Amino acid sequence: MLKEVSTPERTGALRTDAKLAEEGFLTDDFVRQLISVGEIDILVGLPTHNNAKTISSVVAAIQSGILQSFSRDRAAIIDADAGSRDGTPDLVVSASIDDVRRRDSNRFALRTLHSISMQYGSSPARGIAFRTILSAAELLRPRASAVFSPDSTSIQPDWLRSLLKPVSTEGFDLVLPTYTRHKFDGLLVTNLLYPVTRALYGLRIREPYASEFAFSSRLGSQFLSENSWNDETAREGCEVRFTVAAIAGGFRIGQVYLGAKDPLDRSAADLVPALRQTIGVLFGSMESNLSVWTSKTGSQPITTIGADQQFALEPRRINRKRLLDMFRAGVAELDSVFQSILAPSTLAELRGIARLEEEDFRYSGELWVKTVYEFAVAHHKAVINRDHIIQALAPLFRGRALTFLLENRTASAAAVEEHIENLCLEFERLKPYLLELWKDRE
């Protein structure tokens, strides 16, 4: 029988970082499985951790996508698992199609489809998961690789074709998604990540922090070799770091419309980790890519395959009062922190709007841009602990999110898009302000 689940129980004790460094990143058992997979055309990576509720449907969609769109290609599904205890790796491995499992499967496949799993640790670390997938790709040399979210409830088989074909046949190095989202989903992307990435690096990438994306071996290989994987920061935010690396390296980037994307069930407590993994990484990237972002003015569209980003408009209940309360509390409680981060005029304006009632509340685009840029420079200067800087941004982001909700409560899709575009233009317009601050701080 094939032995395709590589677990610590089979390979010895859980691997520590030190062991990873000493012995090579991949376990012997995993390497043995990769040898059996051999050279492939298509690689699909899944960073998993206790995803048993959703992983079966995700894997089924991936399997269908491979059989429908890549039936002649050599493909493999690589699961980088963080020590799931709910059987997730077994569910991924069950997607294999081979001459051993043939009798249990009613799927016809021209060739063998390997689905293998490696447990890299006992707690989730997306950076390590991504490194596992990149290392596997380095050995298997696929024409195109893709990473999918293991908890997606939206994934469709044709997403594989949409993301992978531009890489495998059209020479793209990084293909990112666009979706149809509800206008109030993905506020972190629309109000912060997209505009900041666009203003900094000059490319209109709608989803710089994507949970589904495809990439070439060329890009994967360079990122694997040049990224400082032992750095703690490398453990998280790898998606943003990967996008920035593609931009900075001059790789060919495109985006493709995938369709409707269901929102993930996130609690308010998830905001700070999300900020760390996204804007924290983006701020960090500014130091290593100084010559890249400081030389850019304005922005350029990137190749978009299919429709542009779209918005769903159905009414949705949102607890605006809670957002306002959290903003007010943050401004009040973190005043001393803000004094070391923000310009006095910016802080004064924030104190002012914190006193407004909901109907009058407005965190303007200009104020938000200045806030973000001042945070970026404070992060660079490390005026206080960088993690505290990122945490301090959370209540302010809630205030900006509230303004976006209020502005777009009855807005059409076109109006929502116009508001986002205006915010982006504001970030681009005020980029000299950022450069000035950065220079002063230097």
Place this chain on the structure above:
Amino acid sequence: MPFFPSPLRDAGYDISEHRSIHPSYGNLEDFRGFLNAAHERGLRVIIEMVLNHTSDQHPWFQQSRSSRDNPYRDWYVWNETDDRYKGARIIFIDTEMSNWAWDPVSKAYYWHRFFSHQPDLNWDNPAVREEMWDVMRFWLDMGVDGFRLDAVPYLTEREGTNCENLPETHAILKDFRSRLDQQYPGRMLLAEANQWPADLRPYFGDSDEFHMAFHFPLMPRMFMGVKLEDRKPITEILQQTPEIPAACQWCLFLRNHDELTLEMVTDIERDYMYDTYAGNKTMRLNLGIRRRLAPLLDNDRRCIELMNGMLMSLPGTPIIYYGDEIGMGDNINLGDRDGVRTPMQWNGGWNAGFSNADPESLCSPLILNPIYGYPAINALSQRRTPHSLFSWMKRMIAVRRSTRVFGNGSIEFLYPANHRILAYIRRFEKETVLVVNNLSSAAQAVELDLRPFKGSILVEMFGKNVFPRVSELSYLLTLGPYQFYWFRLRRV
């Protein structure tokens, strides 16, 4: 192929006289001489016999069409309309629109499963059966050792069926086998029936129908396996192949005188085979590919050897098509399947040693191109070269014949995790042989679970070198591109 008198509109499968030799090939005396010479050399000769149909030029059909009262009228399948047996598929889809053809002489339709100039005999007529058995007796009396019976699934027709593999057809074949065993013991019948293994199984009966049958679905999957570099197509079809009686045997082949048939594959597999092996559409014919082994495999000697290695080590009797043992090419500019039926290239001389006739009078032109032409590829020069394909084939056959395990043994697949490796154990009585094939064009490593053979020493069967003893651990092997090993497992 049939050597009987024929208008040769289907390479002799349109027989117009069953008890004679086509004058292009010689006469009955010539054939007797050939038969005796073969027997003196310990060779047995089986000949092709077409039971299902005749040429429309056959006197039987000429009689049959001449009058509705003619005694031969009921020797063929006639009907006033063309709407019977609608469940029967059309086999030659490139040329035929229907299995019925209008006969203007008889003013009626006649049934034909193949070309319209090949009317099907009416096997429900006892007179037809007796006459055809008499034909077979004619050749058996002359000394032939058996028959390759062509197109046997289609002998009878019944409404509401696909008119293939019908019980009435099996009854006829069993009757012939019984007569053969009683009157000519030691002679054999080989079935040409392009069917799925499960549908072929009844042709062996309880050792009372055919002695042998071609395994058609395996052949395209072997080609698919090396192109995909994946054992899955091969193991899957062999998993579906039923057990057959001990006295029966499968005939395995890589190529033959017909197209590489793709009837027994899925649409996806057929498209893949066409795109990878017949990019030039003139290479395609009906549901198949009209090419020889060497050109199909891009003349890659390692791949040709691997394919022959599998052919000779999988369960069955290997059939090697003439010319493939020296790597002959084909001529896709010839019509129908004639491109793979060009004269045997015996030497580099006059007509490649095939005939003393004037070259322009040959029934098929010689291959002349610089890669496969007879000056480059011929039996004489390869016999002089110890490392030629022909010499290698002879060594392969000798090694195969050094054990009975390949002809008689069971097969167990090993399923190593590396899907590019096809590995199996052949066992017969006290002999055990391990076969490991690398289907990939790149070097491969493989770990085999040989624990059931712990303690055994592996002896490579060609060089007779000893390999490490099997232990509790996985047995690690590395194989070069398209390399294969045959190991005899010995307990010392």
